[in-house]
Amino acid sequence: MRRAHAGIPLAIFLAGAALASCGDGATDKPPPAPFALGAIVGPAVAYVGENVCFSLPITGGPTAEVAWNLGDGTAVPPAMLFTMVCHTYTEPGRRLLGATAIYKGQKLVATRGVAVVRKPMAIRPNTSSTIVLDAKHRHLWVANTDHDHVARLDADVPAFLPQSLVNCGAPRTLAISGAILAAACQGDGTVVFYDLDKDETRGKIDLGPGSAPFGVVADPRGEGVFFVTLSGTGELAAVRAEDHKILSKIPVFPDVRGVAALADGTVLVTRWRATAEGANVAVIDGAFPAALAAGEPLLLPPDVGLDSDTNNSGVPSFLNQIVPSPDGGRAIVPSLRANTVTGMYRTGKPLSFETTARAILTEIELGGPTGTPFERKAGRYAFDDLDFASAAVFSPEGDVIYVAIQGAERVEVRDAVSFDVAGSIDDVGHAPDGLVLSEDGKTLWVHASLSRLVNVYDVSDLSSPPVPLGGIATAVSEVLFEDVLRGKQIFYSSRDPRMSRTSYMSCASCHLDGEGDNLVWDFTQRGEGLRNTTPLAGRAGTAHGPLHWSANFDEVQDFEHDIRGPMGGTGFLPDDVFHAGMIDQTLGAPKEGLSAELDALASYVASLGSFGKSPFRSNDPAALASRQKGKDIFFSAEAGCSTCHAPPRFTDSALAADKNYVLHDVGTLGPGSGSRLGGPLPGLDTPTLRGLWKSAPYLHDGSAPTLRAVLRDRNATDQHGKTSHLGDADLDDLERYLLTLDDDEP
Missing domain, CATH: 2.130.10.10 (YVTN repeat-like/Quinoprotein amine dehydrogenase)
Incomplete structure (x- = not known):
């Protein structure tokens, strides 16, 4: 082995190829092989801190000089017959190795990659x-x-x-x-x-x-x-x-x-x-x-x-x-x-x-x-x-x-x-x-x-x-029924340009598993305002009334407007159909029956009829007694909660033929609440109370992180039911009842 050049790290060592004998001088020797390089030989993966070696096959260049670049800033200058190099990498990353061979004025280059990683654990995660x-x-x-x-x-x-x-x-x-x-x-x-x-x-x-x-x-x-x-x-x-x-x-x-x-x-x-x-x-x-x-x-x-x-x-x-x-x-x-x-x-x-x-x-x-x-x-x-x-x-x-x-x-x-x-x-x-x-x-x-x-x-x-x-x-x-499965596939797909431009969004982007993402979006540019995502699970499409906090959609097919607008899709309705009559208005002519894809989407959303089982349900006697006290408060005339949140749906929202929906101002509207259908926002559609245990934060703008904040902090004037007279124990009981409203009987 030749001595390493000055400046070459000690982690590198080089090996020379053995020189073949020139023979006995006979005139019928075969012509020398042309100068050529093979592919660099070595592992595809190297471990940080461990020595790894690479070799360069050379033909036709018995006295070639070889220089190496190890891909991490380490370079080995040209030297005769340096056909092997060993090195210890100190940081992970993908490295591009290079070997340059020079022989009688010819210069040939070979490259290859190596992935440098930390050594896997003996027992994998x-x-x-x-x-x-x-x-x-x-x-x-x-x-x-x-x-x-x-x-x-x-x-x-x-x-x-x-x-x-x-x-x-x-x-x-x-x-x-x-x-x-x-x-x-x-x-x-x-x-x-x-x-x-x-x-x-x-x-x-x-x-x-x-x-x-x-x-x-x-x-x-x-x-x-x-x-x-x-x-x-x-x-x-x-x-x-x-x-x-x-x-x-x-x-x-x-x-x-x-x-x-x-x-x-x-x-x-x-x-x-x-x-x-x-x-x-x-x-x-x-x-x-x-x-x-x-x-x-x-x-x-x-x-x-x-x-x-x-x-x-x-x-x-x-x-x-x-x-x-x-x-x-x-x-x-x-x-x-x-x-x-x-x-x-x-x-x-x-x-x-x-x-x-x-x-x-x-x-x-x-x-x-x-x-x-x-x-x-x-x-x-x-x-x-x-x-x-x-x-x-x-x-x-x-x-x-x-x-x-x-x-x-x-x-x-x-x-x-x-x-x-x-x-x-x-x-x-x-x-x-x-x-x-x-x-x-x-x-x-x-x-x-x-x-x-x-x-x-x-x-x-x-x-x-x-x-x-x-x-x-x-x-x-x-x-699943054929239309429900097809609707679910559409719900999750951003690949279809009708749903989303360049695959950025689908319905599942906010409603994975049919739930909500529990985030508050700024939809001011849509003519709305700060909007806490409404879960779909349990609501069975429009079974609980119109959609959104402002009741601006009355059929699932109205999501064609979101698809064509903020999602950047081309839409599932042909342009001439979408712009005919009052179809291009969310509360206008019905879209049902105009698109097989939108109808399938509506079938899937309508299939989401279960809220699930509340973890706050308990057979513990103390918990049952507390829940009953909360239930009594909820249905009391003084509190008035059940006026708008009557069972079994716990909402007074419902579809109306004249599209004249009842919206309530319960004192939670503010500067960020925005508008509705291009006009003022007079109030909000009543949401169901089922599934509350998994949908915090609460209210249309997410301004109540807990139910206690809804009942006390955001209801100081008793516009959202009368709760100002309730003490902490009563509020604890009322919260327990509200957090148990699931698929079971109330």
């Missing part, structure tokens, strides 16, 4: 997902929420028909620990276990009425322990499959959803819906055996001043999942950035279709190796021309991240450090919301939940579009 791979038995398991079952599929295509082996109410996510599968069933408040080896159900745990479990993840340390987020009660539970036992349960914050677990005992939990102050992620100590200890939540504050054609201000919204990197040093949160910062009233600037919402990734630095305190730093990456980022998965080495974009129906492939484009997969099916990779990282399965398919792709070579290997059905039959 786990995260909740709608789809999991049982590699041992070559099975996929998929949560079929609409079908109330978990299906087992063959992992390879072509596949046999799926089998529905776990039945429960609205399963949302799945996890595997050893030979045990766990399903979090939001609809019936249970976690169900299945033995993968014995092919049989292993029982379930009932987590309580209204608990609404959403995320489930296996503790990487084993022992059949799972962590479960209870979205209804705002708690995290640790459960064990072997004896169906709840090991521990702690409060976190409202709306918990995504959950991930690291082998050092760290558990990460997301808050699904943001507040005006931002989104939340909690870092929890899951000390073995799962004696949970809550940590202080990390606030992901809103971004401001970012509005452009490629970015927007706003808060991270709809945090369904949190995905730790394989090395455990950081986590990625896919979500949507909702622009509740900008608007004509708030900033004097209008929202455009490009600045209202878009897909983002939030990157949270976890602090590195086990034992290092969490640094709680966070950065964000915004996607251009794409809506909600619904799920993500890292490659096994952590050099690439795959991101499902729900409405655009595609998977974005990004460098896991820089987030530069590494590829993309288009047309992956309706509403992709789950991703899983094979253990070798060569096969990607995409759960397109509203296509009722898992689409399979060969991702072994990302230099060209990944090859589709086929689709695997997730259900044998369909449980």
Whole structure:
């Protein structure tokens, strides 16, 4: 080996090629091979802090001089026969290597890339997902929420028909620990276990009425322990499959959803819906055996001043999942950035279709190796021309991240450090919301939940579009009516230019799962004002009366106006039809029957007839007595609450043939309340009180963060029912009653 040149870092060493003998001088020697370089040989992934070597095959240049560029600012000057170089990288990132060989005046260059990552943990982190791979038995398991079952599929295509082996109410996510599968069933408040080896159900745990479990993840340390987020009660539970036992349960914050677990005992939990102050992620100590200890939540504050054609201000919204990197040093949160910062009233600037919402990734630095305190730093990456980022998965080495974009129906492939484009997969099916990779990282399965398919792709070579290997059905039959399913697909799709220009928005951008995002938007430019998103779930379309706080829509088909306006779509009605007669007025001629797509959309929204089960329902005698006292106050003539909020709908709102809707001024209108249909806003349509436990903040402008604020702070003049005479105990009872108004009898 030649001596290294002065200035070359000690981390680099070079090896020369052996010189071949020139032979015995015979005249019939073959002509020398032309001077040429082969491809640089070496690993595709290098680990930070570990030595890695690359070599350069050379033919026809026995005395060539070779110079190297290692891609991180380290350069090796030309020297004879330096055909191998070794180096230790100190920072992660994708590096472009270059080798330049010079021989008899000829200069040839070879380049290649290498991904530098931190070394994966020996026991990889786990995260909740709608789809999991049982590699041992070559099975996929998929949560079929609409079908109330978990299906087992063959992992390879072509596949046999799926089998529905776990039945429960609205399963949302799945996890595997050893030979045990766990399903979090939001609809019936249970976690169900299945033995993968014995092919049989292993029982379930009932987590309580209204608990609404959403995320489930296996503790990487084993022992059949799972962590479960209870979205209804705002708690995290640790459960064990072997004896169906709840090991521990702690409060976190409202709306918990995504959950991930690291082998050092760290558990990460997301808050699904943001507040005006931002989104939340909690870092929890899951000390073995799962004696949970809550940590202080990390606030992901809103971004401001970012509005452009490629970015927007706003808060991270709809945090369904949190995905730790394989090395455990950081986590990625896919979500949507909702622009509740900008608007004509708030900033004097209008929202455009490009600045209202878009897909983002939030990157949270976890602090590195086990034992290092969490640094709680966070950065964000915004996607251009794409809506909600619904799920993500890292490659096994952590050099690439795959991101499902729900409405655009595609998977974005990004460098896991820089987030530069590494590829993309288009047309992956309706509403992709789950991703899983094979253990070798060569096969990607995409759960397109509203296509009722898992689409399979060969991702072994990302230099060209990944090859589709086929689709695997997730259900044998369909449980939704054809028009409802089609309407749901339209509701979630931003891909269709009739819905949204350049795939930025869909109905689900504010109403994921048929709920509301619990955010307050500035709709002043729409002729409205500050508007707290109204949930759709439970209201069954127009079964509770006209739509919106100002009763400016009287049929779901009127959303054609929002689609054509702020969403930037071309609309589902032909222009000549839309502008005929009074169809282009929201309370004008009916649109029903004019568009199959709008009618299907209305059918889906009308199917959303359930509010769910309140977690505030209790059979405890003291709670029952308090609720009854609150109910008595509510229906008393003095309070007068039931005058406008009479059961069973708890609203006096109703459709009217003359479109002359009764609006009430209950003393909450203010400068930001805006207008209605181009004129003054005389009052507000009465909202139902069912589902209050999950729809804070309250009032049309979100100015009441709690029910106590509605009853006292925002009702000082008793225009919104008479409550000024009530003491704290009476208000406690009234709040308890209001928070229990769900699908059950009042």
